[in-house]
Amino acid sequence: MFAGKRVIVTGAASGIGLETARRFIIEGAAVLCADLEGDSLCRAQSVLESAADSGRAGAVSVCPVDVRKAASVDRMFDTAVAEFGGVDILVNSAGVNRVARIEGLTEDQWRQIIEVNLTGVFLCCKRAASLMVPQRLGRIINIASQSGKRGGIGLSAYCASKFGVIGFTQSLARELAEYGVTVNSVCPGVIHTVLWDKLAHEYVGIKGSSPEEVWHNVISGIPMGRAGTAEDVANVILFLASDQASFMTGQAINITGGSEMH
Numbered sequence: 199m200f201a202g203k204r205v206i207v208t209g210a211a212s213g214i215g216l217e218t219a220r221r222f223i224i225e226g227a228a229v230l231c232a233d234l235e236g237d238s239l240c241r242a243q244s245v246l247e248s249a250a251d252s253g254r255a256g257a258v259s260v261c262p263v264d265v266r267k268a269a270s271v272d273r274m275f276d277t278a279v280a281e282f283g284g285v286d287i288l289v290n291s292a293g294v295n296r297v298a299r300i301e302g303l304t305e306d307q308w309r310q311i312i313e314v315n316l317t318g319v320f321l322c323c324k325r326a327a328s329l330m331v332p333q334r335l336g337r338i339i340n341i342a343s344q345s346g347k348r349g350g351i352g353l354s355a356y357c358a359s360k361f362g363v364i365g366f367t368q369s370l371a372r373e374l375a376e377y378g379v380t381v382n383s384v385c386p387g388v389i390h391t392v393l394w395d396k397l398a399h400e401y402v403g404i405k406g407s408s409p410e411e412v413w414h415n416v417i418s419g420i421p422m423g424r425a426g427t428a429e430d431v432a433n434v435i436l437f438l439a440s441d442q443a444s445f446m447t448g449q450a451i452n453i454t455g456g457s458e459m460h
Contacts, residue, residue, distance in 0.1 A: 201226035204282040209292035211238040213391035217428035228257040235262035265318030288326040297352040297400035315359035336379040344458040371448030380447040387454030390425040421456030
């Protein structure tokens with residue numbers, strides 16, 4: 199489906215980003231997988247290179263990036279242009295979270311969440327637009343959250359960042375529509391990844407007395423009775439990146455098992 203397409207996925211070292219990158223590679227795309235430099239990025243490279251070795255799979259390249267810094271984002275896009283000749287699809291999956299009530303949330307924690315989750319999306323989209331507008335074609339998919347549609351206890355910074363992603367997505371969709379560039383967001387609910395395992399421990403004292411009780415309480419609030427998977431989210435991302443979604447832009451699509459329907 200994506201043979202010949204050139205893709206950047208940020209936050210590609212784990213979770214939703216890793217699964218999304220893997221799926222694009224399997225579908226024939228050339229994918230630049232970007233994340234903070236470290237052991238997790240090295241492990242992801244091994245997984246993605248294995249995917250690239252299968253059947254009709256595309257190419258994979260790995261690039262360190264700090265999405266908070268314009269110079270780092272520019273280097274990432276320069277790498278994609280040098281290796282693939284351009285960029286057709288951008289998936290902004292890099293993100294962080296921290297569970298803390300307002301009295302315990304530090305200014306540094308606030309700034310980190312806003313800078314990674316929102317400023318990072320802005321910087322990546324700004325550079326992507328500079329490439330996609332002249333070619334009059336492109337797909338941008340931003341990872342928001344159900345927390346971008348409703349507030350949550352202990353999630354003030356995270357919700358602020360994800361509400362911002364949805365508003366930014368809508369505005370950019372209007373700006374770029376005339377150039378054939380679509381801009382959409384996806385809003386995952388509870389997705390069982392390493393990040394959620396970490397958050398379950400942080401939720402102790404807010405949602406339960408132990409990580410196991412936290413997880414039980416969270417799942418009990420999902421109408422479909424289970425957590426989502428990274429594959430569930432990747433399925434929607436690949437649809438939005440495809441020609442089948444060419445008349446969709448500015449959307450914020452829930453992937454929540456029914457826990458968010460707005």
